[in-house]
Amino acid sequence: MISALLERHFAEAQDRIVVREMEGREYSLAELRADVERIAATLQDVYGDCSGLVFGIAARSSYTWVATMLAIFRVKAVLLPVPIEFSDEQIGSLLHKATAIFAQDAHTAARISAILPGIACLDAASERSAWPAQGAPAGERIEPGICGIIHTSGTTSKPKGVKIRDEAVGLLVTNVLKRVPQAPLDYLSIVPMSLLIEQVLGVFLPILSGGSLTLMPARYAEYGARSGNARDYLDLIAQVDPNFLYLPPKLLEEADALLESTSVTSLFGRRNPHIITGGAKIPATVLESLDKRGVQVYEAYGLSENSSIISLNHPGHRRIGSAGPLLDGIVPTIVDGELRVLTPTLCAGYYNSDDTSCELTDGYLHTGDIAEIVDGYLYITGRKKHVIILSTARNISPEWVETVYKESALIDDIVVFGEGREEPAAIVLSQHDEAAIRGEMARLEPRLADFARVRRVRVVADIERFRKDYYTVTGRPRRQLIERDLAASLY
Template sequence: MRPDTTPVSLAADLLRHADSDAVMVRVLPADGAPATEHTYRELIGAALTLAGRLRTLADDHGRAPRVGLIADNSPEWVVADLALLFASAVEIPVPTAFTAQQAASLLADADLCLVDTAGGRALERWTQEAGTPVLGHDRPVTPIDLQALPATAPPGPQDRTVPAQDTVVKVIHTSGTTSAPKGVRIRRHGLDALLTSLRSRTGTAIFERYLSIVPLSLLIEQVAGLYMPFLAGGSVTFLPPGTALVGTAADAGPRMLTLLHRARPTALVVPPTMAALFLALCDERPDEDTTARHLRIFGHPGPVFIACGGAPVPAEVLERLHTYGITVHEGYGLSENSSVVSWNVPGEVRFGTVGRPLDHVEARIDQDGELLIRSTSLFAGYTREDPSSVTVDTGGWLHTGDLATLDDDGYLRITGRRKSLVITAGGRNLSPEWIEARYRELGFLREAAVVAEGLTQVHGLFVVETGLDHTAARRRIEEFGRIRLSDIERVRVIHLMSADDPDYLRLFTVTGRPRRDTVRAHVLSGRPPAAAPTRIKETA
């Protein structure tokens, strides 16, 4: 891998592909037929047409328009995202899995919305849920219609002009202490700095054929799933329309595995629970050689860059996968840093760490063990403040709220959240993240959340596979705790939830992080458990 240290100017670099007939986007059909393909010429041309219309709106407002983007992972999402970037508009991506209250909070300052078919359905659902339009009656909703956005002429010099000044180009949602998410303002130059550093560290060849399985409303998926492949002239593959993305349903991960072979990816970003699913696939045929295993799982014999973040994966799971020839590269990021802070990359992996900070990022640990970072990709503030907001001190250091260590080689290890540390009724300190990571070694668990603050016993909410017998699951969890955790850390009160429970999205974020206050209220409410399914399955 040869590093590319050429500075990135995202909009300008993407426009250099405007005349290319290479495949930019593939969409897998549900029936197993060949994928639908869209070229750079087609999609960038459509984006430039839409950008021209958005510039007219900017002239009317006298400022950059603020535009909500409500869409599933689709070619329409790509066209809208690029159009907003080319037009220097402020993009506000809204997950279609949000509630009406969450969507209304993000869209409060939007001038209009761009939607695909799924986005239109989400708006209708939110209106029914709230009893009133979440966008307001006076602000337009514009469908993204690829058929109506052909490039009328090759892009001219005026279309390829990219503003030199630094501006806010995105408002990315991040959870806070209430049900209304706060928005993180992302800068154009901050995004360029991040991509420059990331490309230098990872190269571009590994992003030749990216598979997108988590929502594009997440900034990391935009960075890794769109911009890194497109800067390399590669492609992104989307799942069949209507397929639940990982993070939008607890049981989406297992269903995703059947599509990997068809997509033939060279790179993808996965949430932590997918690591256990990959391990289960490998354990099915432990004597299989690496080439045959890659062909069976990924549809080709070559390497696959699998990146993971959001919560720790047990080092034992990563090491076992590595012996099978499948390496999961853990990383760490914050929306407040335009996503990635550090990343394990091919050839420089240290399991149990989240890699070394990117070249444009400085990191240090303060006297209380908190990670502080300083970089050229830091955000431009929040749309509203919240007790969970991070702060930037007068020296430019962002106080992440994460507890961490740095080893002598510069590898970063995240040990927990400063605000998540809990003290039990017995006066013992616990890190919920560490305990949850241990329990996730059980392959049938989709998510885990620990509640212990001020309690005499540690409670645990465990999301298990749909159809799994709850009695068998409870027995496996109890056995695991007795063997693998101390008396202090072990979950004593087990709460089970099936992966298809509608409360899942209320209790966990799109990236699988528990909404801790909501989880605490849920497990301590005395709500009776759901009826246990009859199928018994005890394999980890």
């Protein structure tokens, strides 16, 4: 159990600096332990037996976020983090059954109270007198053994919630620790802690390895929460000099471009950090270019339904273009091209679900991803539920087509669609004119089958607005919505 692993570390590890705030203060393991105990004791004083109760966190990543999460684990309650950039409807759909919600500040608390009147908003840093009185009403209880509920994108505006098992996260973290450097891991957090992968890589691994977590300055939006300049985030790395990082593919693409004019040490620091990437497909050409510059990146693949990571490249076991070998204990099978896994770190089901929910009923996790396994390495080639069937009876995996075109430095992103049409079309996000984009696509298209080449193109220059309207908070395009709203303009 992850809760037991953390409690053992708190009890046995020597004191050290465990959390650092850029432009802020440092916190020792002893301080963190004391704050966890204080928050946990106050929760129990207010609500009594907290086991199975759901507590939300509506806040950006912070020291208090970490302490609150660990306190929720301690009282055997259930963590439900919600990105504050979610819409009111999304927040309400996830948190309406929560007992209480830890809010980032008074403004966030007021917003939550307007969305969910009657549900208490808590300030983890406040004195006991600011909390509700003893015997405060509690919400529903989740079944035993659940430590968290993680939002994941669905087909509607209401995100799904995946119920994460305490035992599963503990086993997953133990297995991932075998595939990262055997040393204290000093990590820089760039993406939101509301993502399970950031909790695993940014909190659990650094603490349990004897390392530390560094948080960005509060004036920086968390990467992916809203549009920001990639260079601003990359410039933080050398300042912190971490030895362990998770960088989304887009930041690595920007880093590769920056390394044309700056040194690896100037960008990544002196410690040659172990870099993990995932969450979206990254062009193999980017990884190959970084490799030539001396920057090794370890691609991973996972789903919240598996408590995050399913496979991971690691030192001595790395193939560019693959998602690496599967973690210990995971047994794969390929059925009609789809990856299904028998896994000891399976979730406990959904808090709410829709037609994108993974099938769990036969003991296997049906990932919905098209894959192949070659010499023990997993290759993800597309998404089953996103397969486009043209009127010519040809099938296209849009992610694969998009990956080829995104190798162009002129294309920020591209979304391909065309179900039931004679040929595919695409929305291209770019600041460059259509003629330049078409030239780049023509240069790259020989790598695609004739029927998968995109000739119908609409270039969108207002990238920030388009992402706000048509992307999920985790950066995935809402394909059905895009096709519904924009297909007519291309056919």
